[in-house]
Amino acid sequence: MQGISSDFIIVLGGTILLLCIFGFIFFFVIVYNKRYRKHEAEKVEMLKQFELEKLQSQLEIQEQTLKNISGEIHDNIGQILSLVGLQISTIPTDKPEKREQTSELLDRAIEDLRNLSKRLDTDRITSIGIIEAITHEMKLIERTGKFVTELSVEADFEMLSPDKTIILYRIIQEILNNIIKHSKATKISIQLRDNDSEDILVIEDNGIGFDMKSMEGKGLGLNNIVNRAKLIGGIATINSSINNGTSITFKIPKKITNHV
Amino acid sequence: MKWLPYLITFKHIFILKLNDILNNLDILSPLIVLLFLLFIKSELKGGFRWFVYYIISIFLFATATEIFDIIYHHKNNLLFYHFNCISYTLILFKYFSFHIKSKFSKKLDYFFLAPFIILSILNFIYLKRTFTNYGLTSIWVSIKCLSFYSQKLSSPTRENILESRNFWIFSGLFLYFSVSFIIFITYDLLTISYLLGNYNWVVNLWMIHNVILFLSCLFYIKGIKCKE
Numbered sequence: 001m002q003g004i005s006s007d008f009i010i011v012l013g014g015t016i017l018l019l020c021i022f023g024f025i026f027f028f029v030i031v032y033n034k035r036y037r038k039h040e041a042e043k044v045e046m047l048k049q050f051e052l053e054k055l056q057s058q059l060e061i062q063e064q065t066l067k068n069i070s071g072e073i074h075d076n077i078g079q080i081l082s083l084v085g086l087q088i089s090t091i092p093t094d095k096p097e098k099r100e101q102t103s104e105l106l107d108r109a110i111e112d113l114r115n116l117s118k119r120l121d122t123d124r125i126t127s128i129g130i131i132e133a134i135t136h137e138m139k140l141i142e143r144t145g146k147f148v149t150e151l152s153v154e155a156d157f158e159m160l161s162p163d164k165t166i167i168l169y170r171i172i173q174e175i176l177n178n179i180i181k182h183s184k185a186t187k188i189s190i191q192l193r194d195n196d197s198e199d200i201l202v203i204e205d206n207g208i209g210f211d212m213k214s215m216e217g218k219g220l221g222l223n224n225i226v227n228r229a230k231l232i233g234g235i236a237t238i239n240s241s242i243n244n245g246t247s248i249t250f251k252i253p254k255k256i257t258n259h260v
Numbered sequence: 261m262k263w264l265p266y267l268i269t270f271k272h273i274f275i276l277k278l279n280d281i282l283n284n285l286d287i288l289s290p291l292i293v294l295l296f297l298l299f300i301k302s303e304l305k306g307g308f309r310w311f312v313y314y315i316i317s318i319f320l321f322a323t324a325t326e327i328f329d330i331i332y333h334h335k336n337n338l339l340f341y342h343f344n345c346i347s348y349t350l351i352l353f354k355y356f357s358f359h360i361k362s363k364f365s366k367k368l369d370y371f372f373l374a375p376f377i378i379l380s381i382l383n384f385i386y387l388k389r390t391f392t393n394y395g396l397t398s399i400w401v402s403i404k405c406l407s408f409y410s411q412k413l414s415s416p417t418r419e420n421i422l423e424s425r426n427f428w429i430f431s432g433l434f435l436y437f438s439v440s441f442i443i444f445i446t447y448d449l450l451t452i453s454y455l456l457g458n459y460n461w462v463v464n465l466w467m468i469h470n471v472i473l474f475l476s477c478l479f480y481i482k483g484i485k486c487k488e
Contacts, residue, residue, distance in 0.1 A: 014468045017439050018475075025431050028409050029421055036417040 055227055063122050063166060070120035073113050081110050115140060125169050126162040133169050134190060137176060141188065147180075148187045155194035157201075159254050164232040168201070168250070171228050171236075175203050175248055178221065183207025183246065194254070201250040209240040285470035287326060289477040290319035296481050307358030311429055314351045315480070321347065342383045345393050349376065349400075352433075356404050359426055365407045372400045391447040398441035405434035428483030436476035443469050 085106050093099050118124055118136065125133045131153055138149040160168065172190070179185055185207030193200050215222060222238055225248070229236035234252035281288070293315050304312055321344035328337050356365070379393045408430045412421070421427050443465055 010464050010468060013442075014439065014472075017442060018435075018472070021435050021438055025434070028413075032412060032417060032421045035413070036420060039417045 051227065052231055055224075055231055059167060059170070059228070059231075062170075066120040067122050070117045070122075073117040073120075078110060078113055078117065081106060081113070085110070119173070122166055126165055130157050130160060130165050130169055131192065134172060134192075137173065138188075138190065141176065141180065147185065150187070150189035152189070152191040152193075155192050155199055157192060157194075157199050159199065160232075160252070164252075167228055167232050168252075171225055171250070172201075172203065174221070174225065179203075179205045179207065179246075183209075185245065197254055199250075199252045199254060201252075202247060204245060204247045206245045209242050209244050209246050211242055212238070212240055279467075282467045282470055284326070285467075285474045287319065287322045289470070289474040290315045290322070293477050293480050293484070294319060296484060300484055302484055307355050308425065310351055310355035310358070311480075314348055314355065317347045317351055318344065338383075341391075342380065342393065345397060346380055349397050352401060352404075359430075360404060360407050360411060362407055362411055365404060368400070368403055368407070372396070376400075391444040394447075395441055395444040398437040398444055401433055401437040402441060405430050405437070423486050425483045425486040428479050428486060432476040432479030432483065435479060436472055439472045440469060 085103060088099060088103055088106065091099065119140075128136075135151060138151050141147050142149045157165075157168075176188070179188055183205050185205035187206045189202075189204045191200075191202040191204075193202075225238070226236045229250055229252075232252060234250050237249045237251075238246070239249075240246040297312060297315070302308070321340055325337050325340040325344075328335070328340060353369070376393065376396055379396060383393055408426075412427070447465070
């Protein structure tokens with residue numbers, strides 16, 4: 001009896017002690033892993049923040065460069081070409097039709113340069129507003145004769161700050177350039193609408209589209225669009241399939257306005 | 261009921277075999293770890309090298325003691341035990357120096373070393389049946405392991421702890437030495453009981469020690485599988 005009770009005490013004591021040690025190790029793992037998960041989440045958040053700040057810096061530099069180019073075109077090259085036009089009109093010639101043709105070509109070049117200057121000029125875009133800027137862009141595309149454009153405006157996007165307006169406008173420009181270069185589309189449509197909480201912008205084309213799966217991890221341009229949308233507090237959703245065109249939707253919460 | 265005698269025989273054989281296994285787990289457990297190390301072919305560098313030396317040390321001394329007992333039955337084998345304690349204490353001392361950097365830990369080493377050296381000398385002079393040195397080492401290792409946990413919690417968390425080799429090794433050491441501490445400090449008392457004829461106490465306690473050693477070796481194997 002004495003032997004059994006001694007064994008029992010040893011086994012019981014050993015088991016309790018073991019459970020305590022295991023409990024301690026288990027508790028340590030839980031506490032440590034909680035801290036580890038928190039640390040990992042902070043790291044991911046910092047990385048995201050860093051990427052956004054990097055993108056923002058790149059955009060600021062780009063905007064400054066575009067502004068300088070725009071100013072140079074308008075104030076320098078544009079003025080010189082206007083003077084050239086005046087000079088041409090005063091040159092005596094026995095072939096006036098040639099002079100007229102040259103003058104027309106020069107006028108077209110001056111107009112194209114002015115349009116380019118307007119498209120690049122940050123201050124002008126913020127002063128006329130996003131809708132007017134998009135309308136101007138669509139008219140330029142329509143003028144090429146290769147595309148039919150459609151602009152539907154049901155919301156004024158007036159809550160957007162100037163910085164956000166510029167970023168959104170540059171995103172739209174990039175998407176339109178991509179459509180012109182790659183989509184083989186004949187029709188481009190832009191819709192601006194809203195609901196109680198969001199401004200919504202949809203850009204669609206009827207082009208050849210692309211396979212979304214094959215673009216995973218490759219489409220730097222697409223990632224750039226998504227990241228820029230994040231920068232203005234919005235979400236970009238891209239939908240496309242082969243031969244069914246492409247649709248890109250931006251949803252920008254109305255509450256986040258002057259963040260950038 | 262023809263099968264009943266067979267069942268009883270089988271039960272007796274099973275218990276006998278189980279007892280044999282439990283009695284020899286102090287040799288088998290480190291042997292399994294060493295075989296696993298050979299199988300994994302993990303690179304021996306930094307502190308991990310000293311951990312491997314620790315496993316080799318406990319395996320060699322346990323085997324040597326067993327062989328000595330078989331050859332010289334009932335002869336005093338305490339010399340092996342005392343050497344074993346000094347050997348793995350020095351190896352763990354080196355191992356800890358790689359992984360525990362706190363000032364508290366260094367102060368603890370000074371407090372531990374003085375009584376450890378005195379006890380070791382006394383043990384060799386008198387060759388007494390005492391496990392006080394083991395008890396002292398056990399509490400030192402346990403506190404060192406707690407320092408490791410504390411260091412892990414106070415430093416930036418850069419790794420998943422369940423994939424950390426050192427975590428599993430320290431957990432194995434903590435498990436073995438913290439439980440063994442109780443066994444070692446009560447062992448002297450129980451030895452008297454053994455000499456008075458109460459064999460079960462001592463034998464069962466040593467079996468528990470072996471089971472704990474086996475469990476700690478499972479932790480070591482898990483640690484060896486992880487990358488440093």
